Amino acid sequence: MDLSTDQLLRIAFDAAAADHADLPEGLAERVLAGALAGAKPLRHPEWADPEGAELSPLSAFIQTAAELADLIETLAPQDWARMTRLDETTVRDVVAHLVGVERYVLGQLGRRPDVRAPRREDHWPMTTRAAAELADEPPEAVARRWWLEVLDVVAACGELGPDHQVTYHHLAGNLRGLLVVRTFELWTHGDDIRQATDQSLNLLDDARLSLMVNELMRVLPLGLALSGCPQAGRTARLNLTGPGGGTFDVALAPDETPADPDVTLTAHAIDLCRLASNRLAHEDFDVLIEGDGFLLEPILAGATAFAAD
Amino acid sequence: MAGVATIAAMGAGARGTGERQGASPAAADRELAARLMAGESDALAEAYRQYAGLVFGVCRRVLHNKTLAEDVTQEVFVVLWQHPDRFDPARGTLRTWLGMLAYRRSVDRVREEDRRTQRETRSDRSAPVASEVDDRLTATWLSSRVRDALDLLPAEQREAVMLAYYGDRTYRQVAVELAIPEGTAKSRVRQALSKLDRLLRSELTEEDAPAWT
Numbered sequence: 001m002d003l004s005t006d007q008l009l010r011i012a013f014d015a016a017a018a019d020h021a022d023l024p025e026g027l028a029e030r031v032l033a034g035a036l037a038g039a040k041p042l043r044h045p046e047w048a049d050p051e052g053a054e055l056s057p058l059s060a061f062i063q064t065a066a067e068l069a070d071l072i073e074t075l076a077p078q079d080w081a082r083m084t085r086l087d088e089t090t091v092r093d094v095v096a097h098l099v100g101v102e103r104y105v106l107g108q109l110g111r112r113p114d115v116r117a118p119r120r121e122d123h124w125p126m127t128t129r130a131a132a133e134l135a136d137e138p139p140e141a142v143a144r145r146w147w148l149e150v151l152d153v154v155a156a157c158g159e160l161g162p163d164h165q166v167t168y169h170h171l172a173g174n175l176r177g178l179l180v181v182r183t184f185e186l187w188t189h190g191d192d193i194r195q196a197t198d199q200s201l202n203l204l205d206d207a208r209l210s211l212m213v214n215e216l217m218r219v220l221p222l223g224l225a226l227s228g229c230p231q232a233g234r235t236a237r238l239n240l241t242g243p244g245g246g247t248f249d250v251a252l253a254p255d256e257t258p259a260d261p262d263v264t265l266t267a268h269a270i271d272l273c274r275l276a277s278n279r280l281a282h283e284d285f286d287v288l289i290e291g292d293g294f295l296l297e298p299i300l301a302g303a304t305a306f307a308a309d
Numbered sequence: 310m311a312g313v314a315t316i317a318a319m320g321a322g323a324r325g326t327g328e329r330q331g332a333s334p335a336a337a338d339r340e341l342a343a344r345l346m347a348g349e350s351d352a353l354a355e356a357y358r359q360y361a362g363l364v365f366g367v368c369r370r371v372l373h374n375k376t377l378a379e380d381v382t383q384e385v386f387v388v389l390w391q392h393p394d395r396f397d398p399a400r401g402t403l404r405t406w407l408g409m410l411a412y413r414r415s416v417d418r419v420r421e422e423d424r425r426t427q428r429e430t431r432s433d434r435s436a437p438v439a440s441e442v443d444d445r446l447t448a449t450w451l452s453s454r455v456r457d458a459l460d461l462l463p464a465e466q467r468e469a470v471m472l473a474y475y476g477d478r479t480y481r482q483v484a485v486e487l488a489i490p491e492g493t494a495k496s497r498v499r500q501a502l503s504k505l506d507r508l509l510r511s512e513l514t515e516e517d518a519p520a521w522t
């Protein structure tokens with residue numbers, strides 16, 4: 001049994017600290033007040049996590065980024081060259097792509113030079129410059145670069161607050177929605193890497209899946225319009241099972257109010273998320289259809305209308 | 310939805326009913342660093358709860374002065390709050406990073422105090438000013454001293470402490486692996502840490518280390 005440097009140092013520090021378990025009275029207040037008195041901006045109060053098991057989109061993004069970073073850190077050197085399920089894309093390409101995405105987001109937040117990418121189709125090409133800059137860097141440097149960009153994104157979002165307006169490619173919205181989308185993206189690319197390295201896919205938890213499913217249900221009418229198949233006056237009920245699940249009545253065209261459902265679809269929430277991220281083919285989507293089956297394909301097309309890679 | 314191109318405002322969120330899967334220790338460190346980066350003061354309070362004992366203990370061990378140890382403890386947490394991006398999880402845990410930070414800052418403080426005393430007493434103008442923290446005080450050096458000290462422990466204590474730290478095992482897990490009661494496992498680890506503390510103090514004194522003792 002050979003202990004690592006880190007483990008040995010932990011022993012040393014724990015040994016040194018063992019006799020000083022009782023902290024001086026008032027030290028906590030002094031330490032916290034001293035730190036918080038600095039110029040660093042505090043997190044916007046509206047980012048606080050809701051009561052109960054719910055998460056704010058900022059927390060969901062942080063958790064998902066931390067998990068992905070942890071996954072990347074555990075990769076063996078040869079894993080970086082493995083091909084993913086994306087066309088001609090290695091694990092390394094995916095991580096470098098994410099560096100470019102973080103830089104794009106920082107540009108949209110005014111924290112870096114702007115990266116022009118006004119169309120959904122610009123999503124992957126806009127990151128080729130970052131990938132080229134990192135081409136000669138060792139994997140650990142690429143991983144570190146991505147993590148530092150994530151921290152910059154987190155710092156900017158924390159300060160600006162959830163209602164800050166921002167444009168992501170061709171659609172305008174706020175940071176609350178953006179971070180749900182980014183959570184979706186990091187989870188999906190994490191699974192790209194897990195699949196490439198023969199690891200189990202990340203099933204996520206109820207809190208994050210709920211955020212993602214709610215966002216997907218909210219934008220589904222817009223997705224139908226973007227995919228060219230809005231169904232005016234029609235409503236679908238989606239019974240989504242498993243973590244993140246629930247029952248949602250959705251109007252199948254923008255700016256309409258849901259009415260009595262014309263069709264009811266029952267499926268696993270996580271499957272719908274994978275379909276929406278273009279990682280599950282329509283024909284592989286396991287769904288129970290009750291009512292007007294003609295509406296299935298338009299709904300699935302609407303759900304996948306936002307996937308950019 | 311990789312690269313999903315929609316970010317319109319969220320509607321009313323669904324009620325969550327599940328529990329988040331437990332993060333690995335490394336992911337938990339990253340999460341805490343990111344929350345600090347976002348300016349979440351609760352994250353700083355959480356870091357204090359988790360690591361103040363360690364930081365203050367190391368400072369107190371090096372400085373042998375409660376007031377100075379409190380000052381350096383505050384410095385360490387200010388650094389953590391202001392620059393959580395300096396922590397590189399690929400190089401070790403947050404616990405070790407903070408321990409090293411406390412150690413180095415304390416050594417620096419000892420040297421500052423020495424220089425100040427020398428200036429005030431003017432007792433020996435020719436005495437060389439202590440150099441910057443040298444290589445012996447790097448993590449590699451310190452860890453090698455720990456490894457040596459471990460070899461000086463009784464076998465049963467060494468086994469218990471190595472098992473506990475090798476895989477972040479709980480006392481219960483150590484007890485199961487060694488087929489001993491949990492209380493005995495806890496006692497062996499504590500005795501080992503206490504002895505290591507004394508051994509490391511002694512070792513560092515013999516090496517004429519500038520601080521720690």
